[in-house]
Amino acid sequence: MIEFLKRLLGYQGSSATAKERLRLVLMTDHLELAPDMIEAMKRDLVDVISRHVEVDRDRIEVNFERQDRTLAMLANIPILSVNRPNGNGSVKSESAAESKPKHKRAEDGAPPTRKRRRRKKAASPASSPA
């Protein structure tokens, strides 16, 4: 009866915690065991971003971090230059853009490139990035 009431109130037993921990630890394990996959992902990521901005391929850093209940991919991709909105000419930049954590879980966010574009738009009228 007590168990039933707990369930009614949304109480989860420790097996839910076990499941959650297992899910995260296996994701981390699988990433650790697949350095080739991470390299390939890094390459693909850079290819997509390079369509819009010029990036410093040699200084890209990709890390995985556990954040509360999710595993996040953190990419630090230094931008070398950005094309002017109306086409010709570009502005060189020395600042590195820290992309927002891209969550592995699909429901957690839009694809990385869209997120970056959105951030740029938001930053442009205020002239200083957040």
Add this chain to the structure above:
Amino acid sequence: MHQVEPIATESEPTTAAVKRGRAIVLTSGKGGVGKTTTTANLGTALANRGASVVMIDADVGLRNLDIVLGLESRVKHHLLDVLEERATLDDALIPDKHTEQLFLLAAAQSREKDEVDTEKMQALVSSLRERFDYVLIDCPAGIELGFKNAVAAADEAIVICTPEVAAVRDVDRVVGLLGNRFRPQLVINRLRPALVKKGKMLSVEDVNAILRLPLLGVIADEPEIIVTTNRGEPLALRKETATGAAYHAIAARVAGDDVPAPMPPAAKTSLLERIGSLLGRNRA
């Protein structure tokens, strides 16, 4: 993906000149999940079906299978004696006390795992397959050389997992290491239905949602397993018990019979809980 031929051929009773038995490794990565107990019980149940079975204790340095089978006083020669030709195979094979056609090849107690030569081990298992329907290899814990030797000699794998985070993680790793040569089957051991029901233990579904392996069967965590281990009499000898019957069902599935995977009976629901769930259904 490479497909291993389905496990569906009960070997022909010695009409052919050369028998081709099946070499199955029982492994888990993590220690203490019940590999040895499962090997002893599966061997007993398979031999009970009329198959000839040899069990190899590949856990060199930590001999245990003899204890579980109650054969510790009969070990005169061991695996390394045979591999290093100090004893013949016939001298080293220990017939089981309780079951006919069931034999044990004990591990060396005073040696180390890396003293086993992989090729010699493969050759030994290969010759055993000509004499027995089943060669069950009780793999040591870990993923080092002892594991590699045990696995190299086998061509089928059964992985043993308990409903715990560490055990599932290790099985996941071991399945990765086994690679495409194997299509491992899963035994979930030590399940406690009452805890699962209370949400305090990973369920069969939880475990296999992650591992995604063909399920051979589920064994409950029963005190009688401890008792039978104390006595050196595998529970599979007592077919009338729920757990004994579960081992027989697993053996039948290994042999290719189309029987359902044994599951421990669901935890009993108290009257109060039943009233509670009725109320719950009305409210929802």
